[in-house]
Amino acid sequence: MTALLFSILASTVIFVVFKLYPKFNINTLQAIVINYVVACCCGLYFQQTDFRVVEIPQNIWFPYTLILGVLFITVFLLMAITTQRSGLSVVSVATKMSVVIPIIFGLIYYKEHLGILKFLGILLALIAVYLASIKKQEGLKIKPKNLIFPVLVFLGSGIIDTTIKFLEGEFVAKDDTPLFSATIFFAAAIIGIVTLIFKAFRGKFQFEFKNVVGGIFLGIPNYFSIYFLVQALRSNIFESSGVFTINNVAIVLTSTFLGILLFREKLLPKNWLGIVLAVIGIVLIASEKY
Template sequence: MIALALSILSSTTIYVVFKIFTRYNINTLHAIVTNYVVATFCGILLQPNEIHLAQTFQYSWFPFALGLGVLFIIVFNLMGITAQRNGLSVVSVAAKMSVVIPILFGLLYYKESLGNLKFIGILLALVAVYLVSIKREDSLKIKASNFIFPVLVFTGSGVIDTSVKYLEGEYVGKDDISIFSATIYTMAALVGIGILSVQALQGKFQFQFKNVVGGIALGIPNFFSIYFLLQALRSGIFESSGIFTINNVSVVMISTLLGILLFQEKLLIKNWIGIILAIFGILLITLGKW
């Protein structure tokens, strides 16, 4: 339970940091790349065993971790495109509703239980995520020509969470969580550095120290969000479908409440209804465990 709570806390911190980025006009891409470098070092520092570079290449999970690192950057850029073409509410719903994919994977692949309480709890949680994510009076509007982008964000985000669960269960050893996470972030950092290098050659890159500071502030909670999520998945306190649902819904709910307290955000009635449903959903999933 502690690992799950810390994962939720870390993920919520990420949303707060992104809010601060907007206030101080921090270049998100530049900060993201720095964040991946910082997350890499966190993984190296927390690895309990001595790290041998040649041995890292021999891990069975190594090629999958590289693929995840590339996917991290791709999904991030897709989120940016989706936000520009369809609005923040659309990208928020697409990313957060992607929790459906790891939930279904856990139920179908691992044959996890689905009692009445858990089923109702998951449904309430998904409705809650949708309601809390919409920050406009009108419903979501997506042009047909731009529909592919939220679909890709939904799919990519879901594949990332599902892959993390699968690799954790099938390939990653007990003491390898840190180096596994560091490898993912290393690949993401290398791809990001490549993008920034192209920008520099085109004369579009401008170094600003505040972007580095923002990346450091983002990188630490970003690493621990994955690190503690992996720990929570191994704790056995809930099945993976329950872990992902509680984690995702709690982050949405808490970050929304922090938006009110820290950034004076105003919520619509539908957002408050979503928060109430989220609480009931989590309670039912918890009760469904026993």
Template structure:
């Protein structure tokens, strides 16, 4: 449970850093690219063995990391587009509701069994994510705009599912830092190519604020993945339980951090969602 708690803490800090970007006028795209470079370097730093650069491409998980790196950038841009065109609440709900995909994958592929308590807990978790995320009016999305949150939902779910599958089948525990570093390195390369492509319309600009923002984001970003990989080794909880607790706890904890650090206003629906989150976590963890 310690690694799961650390993963939740690291993931929640990512939202805090994103919130601070507006305050310090950090340009998100450049900070994101820097963040992936930093996360890659942190992974290489924490890898205890010799880094076999020439052998990385021969690792059975190598091509999976390239695909994940590309997905990280694509999903990030989908989240940004969803938040800007439809609303932050829709983006948040679509991201966290994606926990359904790895849960179903675990049941189908690994034959993970879910007792009635865990089934109720997962259903409450979905409701908790919705109520804890909505701000003001209820979420309403027009049909033509559904493709954006659908892309976020599928992309986020595929990322979590792929991480679980690769962790289960291909990675040795001592390779977690190297695997994470390679994923972030692939995301950094994809992000750099994306930024270069965008520079045709908008000149590239890098300043100290963007670099510092990327450093502040990259460190918790790396550990959110590293600790999730460690948590997935849990002998007591299956992957369905871990992804449920992880996603719901992130929503709950990041909401509480918003209250404490940024004096965000929380509605009755949000408090109801937080309450459901606590109940769902208890059900999934105890049964």
């Protein structure tokens, strides 16, 4: 349970950092790239067993980390496009609703138990995520030509969570979790650096040190959000379908309350309904465990 709580806390800190970027005019792309470098360094620092860099590609999970690294930064870019074209609420719903993909994977591949309480809890949690994420009275508005972007964000986010679950269960040794995470972030960082170099050649790159600071403050909680999520999946306190559901819904809850306390965000009645349903959903899922 401790690992799950720390994963939720780290992910919530990421939310706060992102909310502060516009206030300090942080270039999000530059900060994201620095964030991946910092997260990679955290993984290498916390790796307790000895390793040689040249031997990392020999690990069976190595090719998958490269794919995950590509997905990490690709999904980020898709999120940026979706935000620009359809709004932040659409991105929030797409990323959080993607939890259905690892849930279905866990139920089918690992044959996880799905009792009535767990089913109702997951269903209420999904409804809660939608209601709590919509901050406009009129709900979501997506032009047909822009629909592909939130769909890709949904699929990409779900595939990332599912792949992490599969790899940690099948290939990644417990002591190699930091190194596994570091390799994912390294792959994402390389792609991000190449993107920045390309922008520099086109004359669209302007370096500012504050972007490095923004990346550092993002990279540390980003690493721990992945590290503790993997530890939570291994804790066996809940099955993976329960871990992913509680993790995503709790992040929405804590982020919403922090939005009220720190950024004076106003909630609509449906947002409060979403919060109530989220709490009920978590209680139902936890109840079936015991």
